[in-house]
Amino acid sequence: MLNITLVAGARPNFMKVAPIIHAIQQKKEAGDAIDFRLVHTGQHYDRKMSGDFFEQLEIPDPDANLGAGGGSQAEQTAAIMIGFEKELEHNRPDVVLVVGDVTSTLACSITSKKLLVPVVHVEGGIRSGDMSMPEEINRIVTDSITDHFFTTSELANHNLQKSGVGEDRIHFVGNTMIDTLLHKANQLKQPSEAYLRDLKSKAYFVLTLHRPANVDEEDKLKAIMDAIILGTGEYPIIFPVHPRTAKVLRRLGISHDRLHYADPLSYLEFNYLVKNAKAVITDSGGITEEASVMNVPCLTLRDNTERPETIDLGTNELVGTDPSKLRPYLEKLMTGTWKEYQGIPLWDGKTALRIVEKLQEIYS
Missing domain, CATH: 3.40.50.2000 (Glycogen Phosphorylase B;)
Known part of the structure; x- marks a missing residue:
């Protein structure tokens, strides 16, 4: 049985993990030995993140909420690490999957590695070059200790290669945020106001x-x-x-x-x-x-x-x-002369399935 802990901390993270949950459920229903645990760090409190929020994304309520919102960057990082360490001690997975570039991504990656649990980073390798952004620090530190990277672009692959990451650990799969968007394209809802x-x-x-x-x-x-x-x-x-x-x-x-x-x-x-x-x-x-x-x-x-x-x-x-x-x-x-969308490679709604199949290949 492959057990995966999925980490989400801020609202956009859930849009990124939702299709991965769907892909795991699909594999599980097909008889594959795979399961997941969804951990919400509580990094961002948002009153919109109620049951309706998870219902819209068609995902279950988180298995655990660490309640680590509020405080300074340092206080929040520490609270997430303390809470996630306890979570991993009680529910040790085969691999921890983090997404994006928020404080939770960084804190849970460090905690996992210190407990010798492999880390995979969805959206690894992206860089702005702007060290005044907390997110850029989160990306760099997370990628420095990640075991496997799931990337959204060839440029992200190149960034990782330049930092010394071997090609066998870089997996160009596309963008799970777009999986969610395409999956929900026919369900978008006009606001009621x-x-x-x-x-x-x-x-x-x-x-x-x-x-x-x-x-x-x-x-x-x-x-x-x-x-x-x-x-x-x-x-x-x-x-x-x-x-x-x-x-x-x-x-x-x-x-x-x-x-x-x-x-x-x-x-x-x-x-x-x-x-x-x-x-x-x-x-x-x-x-x-x-x-x-x-x-x-x-x-x-x-x-x-x-x-x-x-x-x-x-x-x-x-x-x-x-x-x-x-x-x-x-x-x-x-003037109506704005450029048109040209199509971005692998942003096709099938990214999550590629991720889950690669995880099965690596860790099963």
Whole structure:
């Protein structure tokens, strides 16, 4: 029996592990000796992550929740490591699978290796080159102790090879986030709020901002918002935003008839909005992947990206964090000359099955 512990800590992690759970269940139903245990570190508390959240992703509630949310980076890392060590002592698997680049990814990788449990990293090898991002440190440290890597791109493979990882440990499989998106493509759900129901397809923008470089400095945040409002013509701007951030925006006097602050949305609702948007303006990495596959123009307000394939083959453009650079991109968008999705290799909805079959080959 191959026993796999799957680790998720933040909301996007569950979109990445959901198809892996489905693939394991599929193998198990076919008679294969394989099982899993889902561990939620509790890194991010999100009131939307209720039973409905797991129901939308068609996955069971986590087998364990370590409740390690809150505190500083160091406090959170320590709490996750303490909780996960106890979890592994009571439920020792054959392999621990971590995804992405959050604090949980780093903390659980270290804990596993110290207990001599092999670690596999889904989304290994991606790099932004920006050491001011906590995620970049998490990626580098996790990849330095990982046993096997499941990668989303040839560039990720190259990054790992440059750091001395042997090709026998690098497995180019694709993107499990896209597995979830394609699996749910026909189930995307229109939000119930009246003003969101009244939106016309391809006649509004979706905006998300969360990175410190954009939201921590009030003057810069105001400049970004002013540039977005100025450059989006007569189109509504839908901004799913944490209530705390919304208060800051209102305190800065950032309001407009076309700017709508929305509560955080469910996975199916948010991607419904993205799919039908004229464009997405974001500083999130994952959204650039989803927008590209849905062929929706995407403008990324960052100076670097760990997902260059979304620029080379997707619909994403790296605008930067200088608000003055936004205007020409919005002007290009308004002329209808934005690039189309070209197709990214192995982003085909079958990544999770490739991962599980490789794990069976390695560890069974």
